[in-house]
Amino acid sequence: MIRICVVEDEEKVSSFIKKGLNEHNYEVDIADTGEAALEMVQANDYNLLILDVMLPDISGIEICRQIRKHQPQLPVLMLSALGTIDDKVNGLHSGADDYLVKPFHFNELLARIEALLRRKKLTDGDSHILSFGGLKLNTWDKTAEREGKQINLTAKEYSLLELLMNNPGKLLSREYIMERVWGINFDTGTNMVDVYVNYLRNKIQKGFDKKLIHTVIGMGYILKD
Amino acid sequence: MIRICVVEDEEKVSSFIKKGLNEHNYEVDIADTGEAALEMVQANDYNLLILDVMLPDISGIEICRQIRKHQPQLPVLMLSALGTIDDKVNGLHSGADDYLVKPFHFNELLARIEALLRRKKLTDGDSHILSFGGLKLNTWDKTAEREGKQINLTAKEYSLLELLMNNPGKLLSREYIMERVWGINFDTGTNMVDVYVNYLRNKIQKGFDKKLIHTVIGMGYILKD
DNA sequence: ATAGATTTTTAAAGATTTTTAAAAAGTCTC
DNA sequence: GAGACTTTTTAAAAATCTTTAAAAATCTAT
Numbered sequence: 072m073i074r075i076c077v078v079e080d081e082e083k084v085s086s087f088i089k090k091g092l093n094e095h096n097y098e099v100d101i102a103d104t105g106e107a108a109l110e111m112v113q114a115n116d117y118n119l120l121i122l123d124v125m126l127p128d129i130s131g132i133e134i135c136r137q138i139r140k141h142q143p144q145l146p147v148l149m150l151s152a153l154g155t156i157d158d159k160v161n162g163l164h165s166g167a168d169d170y171l172v173k174p175f176h177f178n179e180l181l182a183r184i185e186a187l188l189r190r191k192k193l194t195d196g197d198s199h200i201l202s203f204g205g206l207k208l209n210t211w212d213k214t215a216e217r218e219g220k221q222i223n224l225t226a227k228e229y230s231l232l233e234l235l236m237n238n239p240g241k242l243l244s245r246e247y248i249m250e251r252v253w254g255i256n257f258d259t260g261t262n263m264v265d266v267y268v269n270y271l272r273n274k275i276q277k278g279f280d281k282k283l284i285h286t287v288i289g290m291g292y293i294l295k296d
Numbered sequence: 297m298i299r300i301c302v303v304e305d306e307e308k309v310s311s312f313i314k315k316g317l318n319e320h321n322y323e324v325d326i327a328d329t330g331e332a333a334l335e336m337v338q339a340n341d342y343n344l345l346i347l348d349v350m351l352p353d354i355s356g357i358e359i360c361r362q363i364r365k366h367q368p369q370l371p372v373l374m375l376s377a378l379g380t381i382d383d384k385v386n387g388l389h390s391g392a393d394d395y396l397v398k399p400f401h402f403n404e405l406l407a408r409i410e411a412l413l414r415r416k417k418l419t420d421g422d423s424h425i426l427s428f429g430g431l432k433l434n435t436w437d438k439t440a441e442r443e444g445k446q447i448n449l450t451a452k453e454y455s456l457l458e459l460l461m462n463n464p465g466k467l468l469s470r471e472y473i474m475e476r477v478w479g480i481n482f483d484t485g486t487n488m489v490d491v492y493v494n495y496l497r498n499k500i501q502k503g504f505d506k507k508l509i510h511t512v513i514g515m516g517y518i519l520k521d
Numbered sequence: 522a523t524a525g526a527t528t529t530t531t532a533a534a535g536a537t538t539t540t541t542a543a544a545a546a547g548t549c550t551c
Numbered sequence: 552g553a554g555a556c557t558t559t560t561t562a563a564a565a566a567t568c569t570t571t572a573a574a575a576a577t578c579t580a581t
Binding site: 146156157159160163164166167168169170176178179181182183185186187189190193211212213225226227229 | 368371384385389391392401403407408411412414465466467512514518520
């Protein structure tokens with residue numbers, strides 16, 4: 072769940088933003104003073120901050136500077152009724168990543184939020200490890216690991232295992248596997264899927280207790296405990 | 297030196313931007329068609345892209361999508377005379393990090409550029425020495441060093457090693473390497489990647505214990521211990 | 522313009538993976 | 552439990568991929 076903190080004293084605006092973002096599956100907290108904002112940002116682990124400039128106590132510009140000292144990574148989108156070039160430049164110079172002038176259209180706010188989060192995610196490197204039942208698949212170096220033991224896979228083995236790990240608990244037909252791992256054309260005469268499932272079983276569950284790849288007769292294969 | 301590519305067909309606008317940015321010590325290249333832009337971005341290592349939406353050949357939106365496929369890290373600031381909410385949302389959805397409506401004030405453009413670069417720098421770190429497993433690559437003088445021993449590299453060798461060192465522990469396919477080191481067109485008939493990996497191995501690991509560049513058959517090459 | 526260096530191309534031997542096919546083992550139905 | 556059918560295992564053939572070396576082409580600096 073992505074958590075966003077909205078710092079805004081006008082209840083009408085903050086609830087409008089909150090409602091809209093909630094509909095897009097973001098979790099939203101509201102701070103209605105600068106003081107409250109600083110505390111909340113300190114205490115919680117937000118993914119993004121929406122910061123109004125005009126607040127009753129501390130200015131948004133100052134809040135942004137404060138936050139940047141301790142949390143330079145947190146994306147900040149500044150919001151303000153002040154729309155002159157100098158206002159924008161000041162806001163951005165104080166450390167904001169974007170500056171949107173009020174009144175704004177919700178869709179633009181949303182698109183800008185998404186752009187900021189997209190950039191953040193890129194650099195954080197979203198996890199590249201797929202996990203299932205003690206088995207880990209590293210999609211960067213294309214290796215597998217089970218209980219600390221490295222397992223080397225060939226290209227087709229990797230491709231097949233990745234497909235299974237992306238669909239845990241889901242039954243995959245031979246036709247579907249053939250299509251995804253080998254390409255479109257399924258030639259009914261071949262049993263390569265079976266052969267490769269067998270190779271994979273030898274590598275990932277020989278010498279281990281739990282089976283992970285199960286056969287469902289007449290249907291296909293499934294990854295489950 | 298920070299390098300910025302400006303994609304803009306109106307000479308008046310592009311020279312205005314170039315002049316302003318030059319004064320702030322940015323190096324600026326101009327592309328006046330979409331085609332040229334794609335080539336230049338591919339061939340050069342820009343720190344930021346300023347992209348006009350209305351171009352004579354390909355739309356900026358499409359260019360942005362293309363670029364995002366291969367260079368998701370490159371910050372893109374989209375520029376356009378189209379100022380409706382839908383235009384902005386489209387631009388941002390195509391992968392741009394920011395969207396500025398023309399006419400704009402230069403100071404705002406500059407502040408937004410700085411905000412984008414600030415965020416990028418935070419995550420990149422700015423050392424010019426890439427290190428991995430006792431091997432050091434100096435991106436300033438383009439030399440390598442292992443256990444105190446200087447290693448001279450040719451241009452292609454350097455380019456290949458830099459790519460590997462920027463992606464430690466990540467498996468890189470031949471296609472990807474070909475694209476990044478040689479340029480766009482991958483002719484399946486050639487094995488230059490293999491040949492150059494071999495050159496590099498001779499230079500950086502002949503006479504040393506640990507192998508650094510590993511082959512993963514059927515997949516590509518990877519830099520790891 | 523030339524020598525030397527670098528890059529690209531080619532080709533072939535060696536290694537590994539993929540495919541095929543058939544025998545063995547297992548499962549379900551009656 | 553027998554017969555029919557499905558799945559697993561195995562091993563060898565075929566295909567593909569990797570490494571290596573050397574020749575040809577191109578580039579660079581004097």
